[in-house]
Amino acid sequence: DIQMTQSPSTLSASVGDRVTITCRASQTISTWLAWYQRKPGKAPNLLIHRASTLEGGVPSRFSGSGSGTEFTLTITSLQPDDFATYYCQQYNSFPWTFGQGTKVEIK
Amino acid sequence: QLQLRESGPGLVKPSETLSLTCTVSGGSISSSNYYWGWIRQPPGKGLEWIGSIFYSGATFYNPSLKNRATISVDTSKTQFSLKVNSVTAADTAVYYCARRGAHGYNPFDYWGQGTLVTVSS
Numbered sequence: 001d002i003q004m005t006q007s008p009s010t011l012s013a014s015v016g017d018r019v020t021i022t023c024r025a026s027q028t029i030s031t032w033l034a035w036y037q038r039k040p041g042k043a044p045n046l047l048i049h050r051a052s053t054l055e056g057g058v059p060s061r062f063s064g065s066g067s068g069t070e071f072t073l074t075i076t077s078l079q080p081d082d083f084a085t086y087y088c089q090q091y092n093s094f095p096w097t098f099g100q101g102t103k104v105e106i107k
Numbered sequence: 108q109l110q111l112r113e114s115g116p117g118l119v120k121p122s123e124t125l126s127l128t129c130t131v132s133g134g135s136i137s138s139s140n141y142y143w144g145w146i147r148q149p150p151g152k153g154l155e156w157i158g159s160i161f162y163s164g165a166t167f168y169n170p171s172l173k174n175r176a177t178i179s180v181d182t183s184k185t186q187f188s189l190k191v192n193s194v195t196a197a198d199t200a201v202y203y204c205a206r207r208g209a210h211g212y213n214p215f216d217y218w219g220q221g222t223l224v225t226v227s228s
Contacts, residue, residue, distance in 0.1 A: 034214035098154035
């Protein structure tokens, strides 16, 4: 199985901060990577697919980059609605696997 | 807007069978364009894909479940279901149902809110 490692596991930030989350794959996955946002009691929300393609309706302050084994999710100006847990997922190889999550907390 | 909702018992005894249903509304479960799947997250751990099903009934599973999981679909009720047999405390998790595209490489684009299942006597 491809292991997905996210860092950091927790991130404390303030409104307006630039935030970067890293996701590393244990083997190359091209750009078959998605990012999700999850809030307590709500369905996870697909933010980005194909490593850098924003889903419709996702604010432009979110962006993704990377290919191969290293990927990043960046939020350019953190907003109150962005405090949540973020997950990466590879869909290059079966079985599909996820990172452990990064919780973005209010500083 | 497509919506998925999980339902089922929140408490299951060890060695018994966990059974959950996902009801799909706002879209067709019979489309040849999508797979319907289950994902879980044990407390303090990451997300784990369990398996997926096509409207025709074709399935594929994560080998980590060691053949304990079975997914089925009822297109007349726009539902698909998950059964996990011989459960232990390690199967305690929030269980999500989700959709992914069937052709090519696709992420899970719609998810349910999740339902907590606790395995305990």
